[in-house]
Amino acid sequence: MSGKVVDNSRRKFLKNSGLVTLSTFLPLSIYACQPGKTSKIRFGLTTDSHYADRNHSGTRYYRDSIAKMNEFVEVMNREKVDFVAHLGDFKDEDLNQEEADTLRYLETLENAYAKFDGPRFHCVGNHDVDSIRKEQFLSHIENTGIDKSKSYYSFDKEGFHFVVLDANYHADGRDQFYKEGADWQDANIPEVEFNWLKQDLEENDLPTIVFCHHPLYEFNKEGAKFHVNDYQRFQQLFEASGKVLAVFHGHVHAEEHTQINGIHYVTQLGMVDYEGLENNSFAIVEIDDQAIHIKGYKRVSNLTLEV
Structure with a gap:
């Protein structure tokens, strides 16, 4: 985890929004034992299920993702997220x-x-546009309340604003399609989407959570690049808004948290990895008056993030 950086303008916004109720920011160990915390919102989060009817390859057990998804949905329905x-x-x-x-x-x-009894949403991942095009993927899924033509969008729930981004573009703004030779390490968010995001953040006055398949901070693993090109200007946009609490990613099949200029960047383990339900991976994210709490299931760790 990177060192903590205080952002006073962001804290002022969060305090005014009602998310932060304490005049003094306490360490996480104190947050954990504070009585009377009020949950603002709870949502389920998973990533990288990679379902296909094919034999396993390395750590990826593609067929197992049906049973794992069923378990995820069952838990989310029971928990009423x-x-x-x-x-x-x-x-x-x-x-x-x-x-x-x-x-x-x-x-x-x-x-x-x-089968989840409530709103459900998707980010587009690079494997979602491998042998089908982006418009085909979007036409076969539901993002509740969102037009099927939209691969990036935003919505409000329980006093929070959520932004879903799409980095599956060539540098010139064309949709990527891997059957035609797109490079999975060349993840781009085009100018039109950046401008949409800038306007969306300007028009929103709620504490904000961002979802993006590809990391919006530098992430290299085993000689490969996993992050979005020009990720720095998105970080700068988030910071300038003073509204973004955290950014959640998939893609890397690794668990990591870093804090950059007061904003949390979190990547989550892939559902597809390792055999059987005992190796499932998903989480419930709960935001209360004082922190973001990630309750991990199976392989996912618990984590509490100061806001």
Whole structure:
């Protein structure tokens, strides 16, 4: 975890919004034992299910993601969370890379995800546009209350603003399609989306959470680049708004948290990895008056983040 940086303008906004009720910011160890915390919102979060009817490869057990998704939805329904979000790479493809088969895998997993009794949302991941195009992916899923043509969007729930971003673009703004040779390490958010985000943050006066499949901070692993190109200007935009509490990502199949200029950046483990329900991975994120609490299930760790 990076060192803590205080952002006074952001704290002033959060205090005025009602999220922060203490005049003095306490360390997390004190937050954990404070009585009378009031939960503002609770939502379910998972990522990188990569469902396909294919044999496992390395740590990825593609077929197991149906049972894992069913378990995720069952827990979220039992816990009565306000909504669920999937951070991308919802489905995968088999070795033949056939469009019809890929659509079938998508429909099968979406049917399981749709059993959640409430609003549900998706980020677009790079594997979601492998042997099908982005418009095909979007037409076969539901983002509750969102037009099916939209791959990036925002919504409000329980006094919070949520932004979903899409980095599956070439540098010139064209949609990526991996069957036509897109480079998965070349993740871009085009100017039109950046301008939309800037306006969205300006028009919103609520504490904000951002979801994006690709990390919006530098993330390199095993010689590969996982982050969005030009991620720095998105960080600067978040910081200038004074409203963004945290940014959640998938993509890297690794668990990491860093804090940059007062904003939390969190990546989550992939659902597809390792065999059986005992290796499932998902979380409930709860925001109260004092912190963001990530309650991990199975392989996901618990984490409390000061806001």
